[in-house]
Amino acid sequence: MLPAPYDRLHAALREFMPDERLVTDPLRTLAYGTDGSFYRLIPKIVAIVEAEGEVVRLLNLCRELKTPVTFRAAGTSLSGQAVTDSVLVLLGDSWRGCTIPPGAATVTLQPGVIGAEANRKLAPFGRKIGPDPASIATAKIGGIAANNASGMCCGTAQNSYRTLASMRLVLADGTLLDTGDAASRAAFAVSHGALLSGLSDLAARTRADDKLAERIRNKFRIKNTTGYSLNALVDFEEPVEILQHLMIGSEGTLGFLSEITYNTVPEHAHKANALLMYPDIGEACRAVALMKPTPVSAVELMDRASLRSVEGKPGMPDFIGGLGPDASALLVEIRGEDAAALDANIAAVSAVIAQTQTLFPPTFTTDAKLGESYWKIRKGLFPAVGAMRKVGTTVIIEDVAYPLDRLAEATVELQAMFLKFGYTEAIIFGHALEGNLHFVFTQAFDTDEEVDRYRRFMDAVCDQVVRKYDGSLKAEHGTGRNMAPFVEMEWGPQAYGLMKEIKALLDPQGLLNPGVILNDDPEAHLKNLKAMPAAHPLVDTCIECGFCEPTCPSHKMTLSPRQRIVGWREISRLEATGADAARLGALHEAYDYQGIDTCAACGLCSTACPVGIETGLLIKAIRGDRRGTMAQGFGTYVAEHTAGALSVARTGLKLADLAKRTLGDDTANGLFEKLRNVTGQRLPHLPRALPTPTNFTPLPQAKASADAPTANTPTVVYVPSCTSRSMGPAANDPEKTPLPVKVEALFQKAGYRVAYPEQLASLCCGMPLESKGLAAQADAKAEEMVRAIWAASADGTAPVVLDTSPCSFRLKKHLKDAGLQVLDLVEFIHDHLLDRLNFTKQTEPVVLHLTCSTRRMGLDAKMKAVAAACATQVVVPEDVGCCGFAGDKGFTTPELNAHALRHLSKDIPAGAKAGYSNSRTCEIGLSDHSGLPYRSIVYLVDACSTPKAPATASARASEPAF
Numbered sequence: 001m002l003p004a005p006y007d008r009l010h011a012a013l014r015e016f017m018p019d020e021r022l023v024t025d026p027l028r029t030l031a032y033g034t035d036g037s038f039y040r041l042i043p044k045i046v047a048i049v050e051a052e053g054e055v056v057r058l059l060n061l062c063r064e065l066k067t068p069v070t071f072r073a074a075g076t077s078l079s080g081q082a083v084t085d086s087v088l089v090l091l092g093d094s095w096r097g098c099t100i101p102p103g104a105a106t107v108t109l110q111p112g113v114i115g116a117e118a119n120r121k122l123a124p125f126g127r128k129i130g131p132d133p134a135s136i137a138t139a140k141i142g143g144i145a146a147n148n149a150s151g152m153c154c155g156t157a158q159n160s161y162r163t164l165a166s167m168r169l170v171l172a173d174g175t176l177l178d179t180g181d182a183a184s185r186a187a188f189a190v191s192h193g194a195l196l197s198g199l200s201d202l203a204a205r206t207r208a209d210d211k212l213a214e215r216i217r218n219k220f221r222i223k224n225t226t227g228y229s230l231n232a233l234v235d236f237e238e239p240v241e242i243l244q245h246l247m248i249g250s251e252g253t254l255g256f257l258s259e260i261t262y263n264t265v266p267e268h269a270h271k272a273n274a275l276l277m278y279p280d281i282g283e284a285c286r287a288v289a290l291m292k293p294t295p296v297s298a299v300e301l302m303d304r305a306s307l308r309s310v311e312g313k314p315g316m317p318d319f320i321g322g323l324g325p326d327a328s329a330l331l332v333e334i335r336g337e338d339a340a341a342l343d344a345n346i347a348a349v350s351a352v353i354a355q356t357q358t359l360f361p362p363t364f365t366t367d368a369k370l371g372e373s374y375w376k377i378r379k380g381l382f383p384a385v386g387a388m389r390k391v392g393t394t395v396i397i398e399d400v401a402y403p404l405d406r407l408a409e410a411t412v413e414l415q416a417m418f419l420k421f422g423y424t425e426a427i428i429f430g431h432a433l434e435g436n437l438h439f440v441f442t443q444a445f446d447t448d449e450e451v452d453r454y455r456r457f458m459d460a461v462c463d464q465v466v467r468k469y470d471g472s473l474k475a476e477h478g479t480g481r482n483m484a485p486f487v488e489m490e491w492g493p494q495a496y497g498l499m500k501e502i503k504a505l506l507d508p509q510g511l512l513n514p515g516v517i518l519n520d521d522p523e524a525h526l527k528n529l530k531a532m533p534a535a536h537p538l539v540d541t542c543i544e545c546g547f548c549e550p551t552c553p554s555h556k557m558t559l560s561p562r563q564r565i566v567g568w569r570e571i572s573r574l575e576a577t578g579a580d581a582a583r584l585g586a587l588h589e590a591y592d593y594q595g596i597d598t599c600a601a602c603g604l605c606s607t608a609c610p611v612g613i614e615t616g617l618l619i620k621a622i623r624g625d626r627r628g629t630m631a632q633g634f635g636t637y638v639a640e641h642t643a644g645a646l647s648v649a650r651t652g653l654k655l656a657d658l659a660k661r662t663l664g665d666d667t668a669n670g671l672f673e674k675l676r677n678v679t680g681q682r683l684p685h686l687p688r689a690l691p692t693p694t695n696f697t698p699l700p701q702a703k704a705s706a707d708a709p710t711a712n713t714p715t716v717v718y719v720p721s722c723t724s725r726s727m728g729p730a731a732n733d734p735e736k737t738p739l740p741v742k743v744e745a746l747f748q749k750a751g752y753r754v755a756y757p758e759q760l761a762s763l764c765c766g767m768p769l770e771s772k773g774l775a776a777q778a779d780a781k782a783e784e785m786v787r788a789i790w791a792a793s794a795d796g797t798a799p800v801v802l803d804t805s806p807c808s809f810r811l812k813k814h815l816k817d818a819g820l821q822v823l824d825l826v827e828f829i830h831d832h833l834l835d836r837l838n839f840t841k842q843t844e845p846v847v848l849h850l851t852c853s854t855r856r857m858g859l860d861a862k863m864k865a866v867a868a869a870c871a872t873q874v875v876v877p878e879d880v881g882c883c884g885f886a887g888d889k890g891f892t893t894p895e896l897n898a899h900a901l902r903h904l905s906k907d908i909p910a911g912a913k914a915g916y917s918n919s920r921t922c923e924i925g926l927s928d929h930s931g932l933p934y935r936s937i938v939y940l941v942d943a944c945s946t947p948k949a950p951a952t953a954s955a956r957a958s959e960p961a962f
Contacts, residue, residue, distance in 0.1 A: 005065040006044045009087070012061050013047060021048040021092065026583060027590035030570055031563035033088055035072070036545045038394045038443075039080035039481055040530035043070075043088035050092040052168070052176060052258050059256070060174040062087060062511055070513045071252040073111055073140035076546050077147065078397055079480025081251040081516045083528075089256075091142060093556060093902075097259070100125070106165050108261040111142025114550060119267070120878070127264040130158030133476070134379040137608065138547045145260050147478040148225050148249030152375075153298040153333065155434050156223055158265050161231070161248045168259035169247055172507040179244045180261060188240070196239035198505045202498060203242055206233040212494055219491075222401045223436045223475035225249050227487045227517060228499045246502060251478050253513045254506040268335040270342040271297075273371035276330040277323065277359040281415070281428075284328040285408030287356040288432040291332070292404060294352050295345040300331040300378050301432035303415070309385050309427055310377050319360070327359065330432065331378055333371070334364065342366075379610070381429050382440055386543035387611035388425070389442035394532045395543050396454075397440045400465050401475035404435040410469055414439060417464070421457040436475040445529040455526055462486050481528075484519035533576065535569040538618045541611055548605035548615070553884035553900035558594040561605040561615035567595055568618065596622060598896050600886035601771055602852035623773030635774040639781050643761040646726045653693040656686055657731055665732075684891035689927035689934075691920070694728035696720055696740040698756040712949075715753045716828070717792045718743060719785070721804035722764050723920040730924075733933040739920065743803050743825065746942045750836040751949050757785075757792035765807040765814075771887050782814040789820065796820045801828045803936065805918045806887070809853035826854065826918050829941055830862040837945040839869045846871035846940065847908055847915040847932065851922050852882045866937060867916065870944040877907035885925035901929040908932065916940050 002010055002024060013022055023029060023046035033043045049055050062069045070084035073091055095112030104125035109118055115136035119128045131144050132151035139149065145167075150159045166180030175192065178184035189196060207213050213234045220231045232245035247254055278284040281303055288299050304327050311321050334349055336342030346364050353362050365371060386395035402410040411428060418426040418441065426441035444450040465471045466489055473490050474483050488496040503510070503518055515524060534540055548561040559567065571591060574584040601616030627635070638645050660668040665688060676683045720740040728738045747754050757763060763785050766778030789800045796819040802808040808824035815822060823831070848867050850860045867874040884890070884900025908915075908930055915934040917923050923934035 002044060005067055006087075009061055009065050009067055010045055013045070013058065016057055017047065017049075017054060021050070022046075023048070025590055026586050027567050027594055028559070028563075030587075031559055031566045032090060033083060034530075034544055034563065034566045035075035035077050035080075035082040036543070037078050037080040037083065037480065037482070038396055038445075038530045039083050039528050041083040041085040041528050043084050044086060046088045046090060048090045048092045050094040052170065055089070055170050055256050055258065056174045056176060058087075058089065059170060059172060063173065063509060066509065066511065068511050068514050070516075071142070071146070071256055073142035073146075074114070074135075074138050074546060074549065075143075076135040076139045077143060077480065078399075078477045079474065079482040080528075081147070081478050081480035081513065082143075083481075084513070091140070095142075095258075104264055106261050107264055108259060109141045110259050111140060111145075111257055113141045115139050115141060115144055117878075122264060123267065125264075126267055126269070128267040129262050130154045130163040130265045131160055134382075135545075135547065138545075138550055141260060142257055145248055145257055146251055148229065148476070149478075150223060150431075150434075150476045152300060152378075152431060154265075155431075156220065160260075160262070161229055161245060163263045163265065164245065164248060165261040165263050167244050167247065167257055167261065169244070170256040170258060172255060172509070172512050176258075177240075177243075178259075179240050185240055195505055196243070198501075199239040199242045199246075200237075202501060202505075203233040203237060203239075206230070206498065209494075215492075216495065219472070222403065222472060223431075223434050224401065224472040225476055225478050226472055226474045226483060226490050227479060227496070228254075228502055230491075230495060230498060233498065246506075249478070251480065251513060251516050253503065253517050255512070266337065268337050268342075270336045270339055270366070271368070271371060272334045272342060272346055272364040272366050273374055274332045274362050274364040275317065275374055276332060276353065276362050277319075278328050278330065279324065279357060279359060280326040281328045281411050282408045283357050284330055285411060285432065287330060287353065288407065289404055290352045290355060291349060292433060294349045295334065296332060296349050296433065297335045298331075298333040298431070299433040301411075301428070301430055301437070302329040302331065302378065302381070303411070303428040304328060305425070305427040306381055306429045309381065309388065313377060323359070331374055332364075333375075378429070381427065382438070382543075382545075382610075385425065385427055385440045385442070386545075387541035389541075390444075391534045391540050392446065392532060393442045393444045394530060395440060396443050397438055397477070398461065399430075399436070399438050399475050399477040400461070401434065401436045401472040402465070402469045403471065404433075406469055407432065407435050407437075410464070410471070411437065413464060414461075417457070417460055421453060421460070423457070431476075434475070435471070445531065451526055451529070455523075458525065462489060466490050479517045481515055481519065482525050484515065484517055485522050485524050487518065531573070533569055533573040535565065535572040536618050536621065538621060539565045539568070539613055539615060542609075542613050545610075547610060548608050548613070551604040551608045551881055553600050553602065553882040553886075554598045554896055557896065557899040558598040561609075561613075564595045564599065564615050564619065565613075567591055568622075595619070597893055598889075600852075600882055600884050600889060600896060600900070602882040602886060603856055604852050604882050607856060620770065620773045620775070624775055625773070627773055632774065632777075635769055635772065635777045639764075639766075639769060639774075639777040642722070642764050642781070646722060646761070650693040650695060650726050653691060653727065656690055657692050660690070660731065681892075684888075685894040687890060687894070687924050687928045689730040689732070689924050691727035691924065692729060692731050694726065694738040696725045696738055698760060713751065713753050715755055715798040716747055716832075717755050717757065717789060717798050717800040718747065719757060719763065719789060719800060719802050719807075720760070721802060721807045721920070722768070724803050725761070727920050727924075729935070730927060730933065733927075733935070735933070735935055735939055737939075739803060739936050739938065742936070742938050742942055743801075746829075746833070746938055746945075749942070749945065749947045750833045751947065755792055755798065757788035759788065763788055765802070765810045767806050767810050768887060770810065779814070782811060785811065786815065786820070789822070793820065799823055799828065799832070801825055803918070803938070804920060805851045805853040805857070805859075809857050812857065824854070824857060824859060824918065826859050826863045826866060826937060827857075829937070830859075830866050833941070834866070834869060836948055837941075838948055839945050841869070842871050842944055844871070845873040845875055845909040845912040847912050847930070847934075848874055848876050848937075849880065849883065849915060849917040849922060849926055849934065850876060851917060851919045854918060855881075863918070863937065866941065870940045873909065875907065875909050875912070877904055879903035879907065883922045883925050885921050887921055890921065890925045890928075897925040898929065901925060904930050914940075 068086040097110040099108040133149040423441040430437035599619040606614035766781035770778035799821040884897040916937040926934040
């Protein structure tokens with residue numbers, strides 16, 4: 001039961017919001033209430049809003065019931081500004097609007113658009129948004145604007161405040177204002193004249209006080225997100241302009257941003273990067289000051305401890321391990337509108353660098369891949385330190401700014417403070433060109449002594465930044481709860497008084513995100529601290545940053561990877577302490593579905609995680625731990641009788657196909673769903689694009705082992721997957737040839753002799769068993785396959801090709817013998833067949849699905865290239881990552897597949913007749929949710945190609961479906 005007044009609020013919200021968007025269960029309120037900070041508050045209600053009208057009605061109800069409310073976008077925030085123990089409002093799926101007018105001088109974005117997505121849409125115009133936080137691949141526009149996030153290159157000139165054109169906002173009283181619409185402004189002037197007069201009066205008083213006005217201007221000459229954007233009071237006179245600029249950086253304490261229009265900035269395609277090494281931090285900072293007037297785009301400082309945290313990681317030079325104890329690095333980026341401009345800028349910056357003492361000759365590279373690897377390491381420093389922390393501690397990142405001419409002095413003092421307070425693992429890095437430093441350290445909050453150590457350290461840091469250097473306590477991460485008690489210390493009582501007046505004007509009841517930015521409790525930063533107990537070695541390094549979330553197919557349906565880890569941590573904590581059995585039981589019950597059943601275990605989260613955490617491995621481990629003796633025995637039986645199990649599957653497909661042909665699709669599907677519901681979802685869901693059965697058997701003359709290949713007739717060992725050997729095309733697919741027959745014919749067309757391993761009908765890579773948590777049985781099957789393909793390839797002489805990407809990926813990971821060439825089908829076509837075939841491009845568009853395993857193997861570019869050889873237009877739907885079919889989830893948990901592909905159809909181009917991929921099970925769900933038949937890309941290659949040389953003869957005229 002919800003306490004009053006939340007029970008009344010919940011009942012009122014249900015009148016216009018569906019139950020599934022009003023979350024009150026203990027697992028999801030915990031998980032959804034978590035952000036990237038080190039604070040933990042659990043909301044009473046999580047309301048997932050889909051429209052402005054819902055926000056208006058919600059705010060009116062909260063005001064009526066005097067209930068605090070906090071807004072959240074992506075939750076990558078680091079200072080505690082997006083957590084609450086009251087009502088948390090999350091953006092639903094509908095806030096992803098992006099409008100680019102001709103010329104792209106501006107862009108209008110809804111708050112749910114991810115920053116990197118906005119830049120991808122602007123890229124064809126050579127433009128981008130100004131803010132560029134390190135979290136831009138996850139952070140959403142709502143949070144970027146509400147926190148005035150900046151980043152590596154935007155400095156103070158291109159942040160949200162400086163590039164704002166207009167916005168739509170909802171005030172605490174539920175009033176909607178569109179600052180870009182004259183009629184809306186006129187109506188607002190009538191309804192809220194007193195508010196606008198109050199803002200005008202504040203601005204006039206501020207500008208009239210020369211000393212105060214000058215202090216405000218000086219404070220914003222360096223990065224500053226401490227408190228409200230008081231520069232709006234001196235930069236503007238028109239009250240609506242003041243209002244909308246006050247909203248920037250207000251962290252949801254003044255209103256809700258429902259849309260923002262940015263003035264875009266140029267995105268120069270020509271870039272060069274250099275990683276410069278210096279003997280000490282002082283010389284590095286001297287170099288930064290010299291580079292400030294030059295045409296340099298970004299200069300990122302990394303101290304020796306930072307470099308030590310990433311030694312040996314991909315992309316980092318080998319010499320880093322041999323650097324001295326005081327060495328520091330600068331990552332420098334230079335841009336130009338064309339190659340000539342870039343060269344000129346490099347020359348100008350290099351001339352300045354030549355005046356400094358580098359440990360190695362400076363070298364700029366225009367190699368995009370190398371430059372990207374440098375930046376990936378820099379962006380991953382924060383999580384990298386978090387990953388190395390002691391289990392049970394949390395990682396804290398602070399964010400300060402100093403006057404540039406005192407940066408070296410201040411940095412050395414910070415390093416000394418780390419040692420004084422026992423933070424020997426702390427690192428310093430940051431946007432040195434702006435005097436902006438981040439320092440990261442690990443902290444336990446499990447004892448009073450540890451909390452006191454943190455308090456004393458933060459008091460010392462604030463004293464140094466404010467009293468000695470007059471810097472910013474928060475440069476770009478937002479004030480939040482973390483720095484709210486120190487806002488008055490930084491700004492002084494007069495400026496702090498202005499902030500309180502602003503809050504009173506716009507939120508007189510103090511209901512919008514209370515305790516954030518303004519907080520009268522001097523110890524607010526020491527309360528509600530997040531515990532990080534051990535949960536499982538596979539995920540204990542997670543810092544809950546949320547970078548993984550956009551990749552996850554179940555995000556916004558049940559839980560994201562971050563949220564699965566949060567939930568499992570709480571379950572583990574309760575199990576370890578033996579406390580609150582009722583809460584533990586409720587969490588376990590909810591986690592079975594929310595955490596385990598709906599996890600696709602696709603592993604894409606690891607590609608976004610800076611430290612490579614694969615949450616699906618945790619879920620597989622949990623599944624395995626829960627398998628009883630009987631389940632383990634059944635798994636072993638299936639592994640030892642693979643051919644028989646596939647025969648049963650074919651029989652099931654045959655019966656389902658017979659029912660559909662006899663009763664018709666609609667009647668049969670309706671009957672199947674009724675039976676599924678009656679049995680409590682124990683029977684599988686049967687998609688409309690259900691495959692017909694097939695039973696591929698190699699021709700007798702296809703030898704089990706590869707002869708030594710000749711120059712004219714090389715040999716390839718082909719291993720059709722379990723699904724390829726049992727699942728043929730769907731009944732309604734115009735293409736009737738089973739995949740293995742098509743692959744065999746294509747290889748022969750390209751002049752290859754095709755060989756197969758012995759006992760093919762019994763072979764399996766183990767993927768289906770692994771996904772069920774049956775690791776031992778899965779590995780045994782993989783070993784069996786490795787032995788068979790080793791023999792078939794004449795001890796590694798011939799390449800081995802698998803036709804299903806998850807199988808290719810699993811076997812590649814499992815291989816221990818580097819002499820065996822295992823290739824995915826896409827990889828083999830790209831590397832070996834494109835030059836052996838003539839291609840005629842089709843004019844109809846091709847829709848391409850890049851499977852999770854294709855992406856994780858790094859084959860997405862090759863797959864696009866193969867498709868481009870076959871068609872003039874290749875479309876990869878931008879909002880589709882993992883399809884959510886996940887082997888058999890499309891049969892057992894079809895709602896996951898539907899959720900993952902909910903945006904697929906909008907990106908299907910007119911005229912497209914088929915989609916292509918390289919996983920048969922993925923293609924089932926893609927066909928169901930797109931309206932197009934999806935097939936292996938082999939069908940496309942075969943249809944668009946002819947042999948360059950005489951093809952190897954095939955004795956297989958055709959292959960029946962069953």
